[in-house]
Every structure is written in C-alpha cells, then in structure tokens.
Amino acid sequence: MPGKLTEPKVITDLDQKVVCLLPTGFYFDDQRWEKIWQEYDKKGDTLSMTDLKVLFPDEKTVQNPAIDTGEKFGRCK
Secondary structure, eight states: OEEEEEHHHHEOOOOOOEEEEEEETTTEEHHHHHHHHHHHHHSSSSHHHHHHHHHHTTTTTHHHHOOOOOOGGGGGG
C-alpha cells in the first residue's frame, strides 16, 4: 500500500541481511520497492543513504535527512 512511512523501516532480504533503512516520511510504493531491489541486486550490498540520494533525487527525506541528536532515544538508555 503506497504512502509515507510513519516510522523508519528496515528492509531485509531472505537471509535477514539489511537491504536499506528508509527514513520516516519516505514515500513508499511498488515502483520504489522495485527500484530499491534492483539497486541492491546490482550493488550486492546494503544501500547507504548516499545510494538512496542517487536513486531518489526528488525525495526530501533522503536528500535532507534530519540530524539525529540522540535525544529521542534517551528513554531507551
């Protein structure tokens, strides 16, 4: 189901190897799903934020990611 992610999403392959981490707010649909998997197959390794920037030049959440100060994870310490 297409739409913006309400929380970060980790995509893994069948062996539980990380394919990529998509940030909150990333617009996700079938076309983008296919694009991610094609690039992953081509690269043969986890996609970095730099890879996502190249794949999705119009996606603000990967072009200008928020700076994580760690404050939001304070309750987990």
